[in-house]
Amino acid sequence: MGKLLLFLMPALLLISAGCNDSTYPFEQVTEEFTFTYDLPNEGVVDLIVLNCYMNNIRTLLADTAQSSGSHTSSWDLLDSSAIRVPDGLYYIRIILDEDVIETQMYEVYQ
């Protein structure tokens, strides 16, 4: 039995490694984080956070004039009631002059 477990161990490690693959096209976050976004031109910017039901749960930036180029912002994983959001998938939409120019996806868990 012990030998069998010893033999299976590398395979289990491989499965485990596969399950925690960090190459997903979204970030996995457990605490407040900073993100960057690029504006192709200056304009009025809104940053909103949507949950997996596409509901706006937090507005990070509203009607703010920004110049073109790279900008950073952060999200503390709180909703608009200042309560930590449940584990799940969340999306940050970068809106420039009322057009969505970018959507970023995050997996939030504890």
Added chain:
Amino acid sequence: MTLLMLLLCTIGQPSEGGTDSFSPGFRIGFTFMASFPSMQSEKDFADMNTAAGLNFELGSTAWGGSVEVLGDVSEKFRIRGSVGGTNFSGGYSEDYNAMQNIFLVLFTLGLFSGDGEDHVIDLNDQAISIEAQAYYVLSRTAGMSVSAGAGPIYTFATRKLDSPNTATSGSGSGLGFVASLRLDQESTFKLGCLPLMFGLEGGYRMNSVKISDEEADDYELDFSGPFVKIGSYIGL
């Protein structure tokens, strides 16, 4: 649809001595269903994922099945009651690392092997529906009948979204409506001494459910759309 009708006509030849005469009775049957639901919210959700850089694939067909009781209450009227389930899914998958899969097979002596895909995000919408429908028999000849009907549906639905480290689920229920045309054919085959009948039904259902969880804020799972169903029934 045409293929299904051909299949029905082939396996459902009229019983010997088939007659126009009517005899009231009930049948129980099992059906297999394909429907093409609207699911606009899920399409928008898939689009949002695609915009975020994922190749999110959403199905276009919902598959399901049901257990039904079909009753001929008079020469011109028929009723049906059923309980069935429907599944609609989508998700984002990545190919397994080939070397990783080879090592997995080698080290486990073939006991484990990947299916070639790592299901990163799984979306699963399921509905359990209770239907009641009344039909008017348009024609009845030599073991074959054509009927048109309508009735209410009550649906309990759940939405599950799984990611590598999280699982989100929500549920709700709602009342809908279904209208359809069905073709039934008595078979020459018998299950023991029980008469066998095949049925083909196509129609449209209006059936949307709002997820009642607070986080969902009335997110809608819209199972509305055309459907086709094929089933076999035995007499009781």
